[in-house]
Amino acid sequence: MLNTSNNNKRKMIVIHGGHFSSLEGFYEEASNVLMKDTDWKVGTLDGFDDILYGGFGVVENHEEIEILWKESEKSKEDLGFTLTKEFYENKIKQGKPFNIELIQQKLSELIEGKGQTLFEILVEIIESHKNITLILD
Incomplete structure (x- = not known):
């Protein structure tokens, strides 16, 4: 069975x-x-x-x-915060193919304490x- x-x-x-x-x-x-x-x-x-x-x-x-x-x-x-901030800043520096406006928004939210690490x-x-x-x- x-x-x-x-x-x-x-x-x-x-x-x-x-x-x-x-x-x-x-x-x-x-x-x-x-x-x-x-x-x-x-x-x-x-x-x-x-x-x-x-x-x-x-x-x-x-x-x-x-x-x-x-x-x-x-x-x-x-x-956490420091590495995440660097992560977004590096994407902004690289530019394309990344959506810079979206990443800038995510970076701003992080700095304001509202974004995710x-x-x-x-x-x-x-x-x-x-x-x-x-x-x-």
Whole structure:
């Protein structure tokens, strides 16, 4: 007889905040844990969002996943106001293909204390995937 009950075994993925202190470092860590055995690397916020949909790397499509972000307080600090401000300023300096008006608005919101930090953006991206449970440790 086939056992069709779901024993609710979620795949556990661990992101170690101690392994990085920059956005590039986060992408490297995410690539190492989410894209094992592939030659594709995470390099943008959109790219990070894309791999969470699954179908390549270690995440299957719509599979129940638990992401444990260890040392998340360190990451919250590392990917906080200062780095986020630099992130936006660099995009403004680069100009095209970035939407400079939008980025300037996001930078202004950040400076006014209303905008999201990179850490908050990454958390929001993860939490937007209903099949993923995020645990900040």
